[in-house]
Amino acid sequence: MTASSSHSQQELAQRTKRLVPTRPGKRRIVVTLLVTITLLAAVLKLTPFQQTVIGNGKVGVFTVMDRPQTIDAQIGGRLVLWKVQEGQTVQKGQLLAEIEDTESRFLSQRRTALLDQQLAAQRLRKAEGERRIAEIEAQLGSLESSRGAQIPAASERQGQARNRLAVARQNVIVAQKALDATKQVATKQAEQRIAQATQRVAQAKDRLRQAEQTVEADKVSVDVNRIQRDRLADLLKDGLRSQREFELADQAFVAAEVKLKQSKLAVEIAQKEILNAEADLKFAKATGIQADIDVQRATAQVVSARETLASAQRDVTVFGFEQSRVDADTSATLSRERANLQQVKESLAAISDSIAKAELERENMQARVAQQKIYAPMTGRVSRIGKTVGPGQTVKKDDELLEIVPETQDQAVELVLTGFDAPLVTVGRKARLQFNGFPAVQIQGFPQAAVGTFAGVVTNMDPTDDGSGRVRVWIQPDTEAIAAGKESPWPSSARLRPGIDTIGWVQLDTVPLWYELWRQFNAFPANYTDAAKPSGGKDGKDGKDKKAAKPFKDGDIKVPKR
Structure with a gap:
């Protein structure tokens, strides 16, 4: 009994020892858990995650002139020639189709030739009108020159005649008075001459005396002005008077000297007049016997003056008629030629207007004829032909004929x-693209692990949305990365056709994996970079920002504020 219970207790102790781990086994479990947590934290902190925004779109052509072009009918008419089929390659300038114009105004085949004939006739008429205008203007210039010479000459001759007439009348009056005086006082002429001569002597002496007094007064004025000028000059040096006052004083001094010289000259003249008057007095005393001779001379002068007066009156009358005739003739001729000139100019203006209208109609006709033939605007392939297109079909203006893909x-x-997502994207950001029909595996956040996607760069963004809150961006191949061999080139245009649906991941900043998990758990947006720089970084060489290329630190991650 005792041996049996002892055996049972030993067996129970062995089972308990197998079920309950020893102390070293517990330590291994704790260490394993700590290592696992540490490795997980290290992975979350050190693993970089590429933030992206996703968008859908289509393959297109960025250059406007290289996009598919729709060829429309420029005029309405009937198709008489069609030379292309769908899928055919056409060259730039190749004839595609021809339309026969059905508008009644352009049906005549001779309309262009008739317009050319009309233009030639109108141009001949215009040239003739211009030649006629030049002739009339030259004739008007000659008439104006002739009139400008004849009328002043006639007026000058008439004025001279009138002057001679007035002089002649005055001479007659003077001669008649002289004759009457000579006849009445012939006996007293000598005495009167003596008295007159004596009076002239006295008058000359009076003028001499006045002149001498004036000289004395002017001498005093010169002295006074000289003193005044010198005084102002001294004050000017001291700055007590202005330059203007000195100039006025100097001018007054010069004027006084000039006046003194004039007074001295008047004294000399008065002295000469005294000598002349005394000579006249001597002559008058010796010419008493000349009274009769003077009467005869005065009579002859009266007769001559009357003959001159009659001749001057005839000249005034003749020259007046001549001036009126020249003025009337030249005015009538000028008026007639000016009227002719105005009439020719009006005709020339009407001809020029007709030529302009004919040239415009001819150019419109040529343009209309040119629009009948449709040429390829570029080299490319015919991708689609309009539904109503075919030989003999009638098309309307602006109907679609075909589409060419360059x-x-x-x-x-x-x-x-x-x-x-649009505010997070800037021009220059990198992108990964997946084209429909091309197998690809894209692991979001880890572009380096993607397979079958292609590299691109954001090259343009619309400044406004499309009206529904969406923003369009253009992504083109990353030529730098492709040229460096880091990325595969895009498929050729023969495989990657415009219109293929595309999914794009625009790359933003690179953040730690733990931060991205925390951001998505809290539904925060991706990091926002205000500067318009590519996601490849500041240097734009290796596709990574210099700041993002550094090891992550605790202070590098900033939690965005809501």
């Missing part, structure tokens, strides 16, 4: 972003 290597993706 041959171009200009590839781009037109991506549409929501208004929530």
Whole structure:
């Protein structure tokens, strides 16, 4: 009994020892848990996560002139020639179709030739009118010159005649008075002459005396003005008077000297007049016997003056008639020629207007004829032909005939972003693109692990939304990365056709994995960078920002504020 219970207790102790771990086993579990947590924290902190925004779009062509072009009918008419089929490659300038104009105004085949004939006739008429205007203007110039010479000459001759007439009348009066005076006082002429001569001597002496007095007064004035000028000059040096006052004083001094010289000259003249008057007095005393001779001379002068007066009256009358005739003739001729000139100018203006209208109509006709033939505006392939197109079909103006897709290597993706994601994207950001029909695996946040996607760069963003809160961005191939061999080139245009649906991931900043998990758990937006710089960084070489390339520190991550 005792041996049996002892055996049972030993067996129970062994089972308990197997079920309950020893102390070293507990330590291994704790260490394993700590290592696992540490490794997980290190992975979350050190693993970089590439933030992105996703958008959908289509493959397109960024250059406007390389996009598919729709060829429309420029005029309405009937298709008489069609030379292309869908899928055919056409060259720039190649004839595609021809339309026969059905508008009644342009049906005549001779309309252009008739317009040319009309233009030639109108141009001949215009040249003739211009020649006629030049002739009339030259004739008017000659008439104006002739009139300008004849009328002043006639007026000058008439004025001279009138002057001679007035002089002749005055001479007759003077001669008659002289004759009457001579006859009445012939016996007293000598005495009168003596008295007159004596009076002239006295008058000359009076003038001499006045002149001498004036000289004395002017000498005093010169002295006074000299003293005044010198005084102002001294005051000017001391700054007590202005330059203007000195100049006025100097002018007054000069004027006084000039006046003194004039007074002295008057004294000399008065002295000469005294000598002349005394000579006349001597002559008058010796010419008493000339009274009869003077009477005869005065009579002859009266007769001559009357003959001159009659001749001057005839000249005034003749020259007056001549001036009126010249004025009337030249005025009538000038008026007639000016009327002719105005009439020719009006005709020339009407001809010029007709020529302008004919030239415009001819150019419109040529443009209309040119629009009948449709040429390829570029080299490319015919992708689509209109539904109503075919030989003999009638088309209307602006009807779509066909569409040409240019041959171009200009590839781009037109991506549409929501208004929530658009503020996070700037021109220059990198992007990954997945094209429909091309197998790809995209691991969001880890672009380096993606397979089948292609690299791109944001090259343009619309400044406004499309009216529904969405913003369009253009993404083109990352040529730098492709040229460096870091990325694969995009598929050729033959495979990657415009219109293929595309999914794009625009790359933002690189953050630690723990931060991204924390951000998405709290529904915070991605990091916002205000500066318009590419996600590849400041240097733009290795596709990473210099700041993002550094090891992450605790202070590098900033929690965005809501």
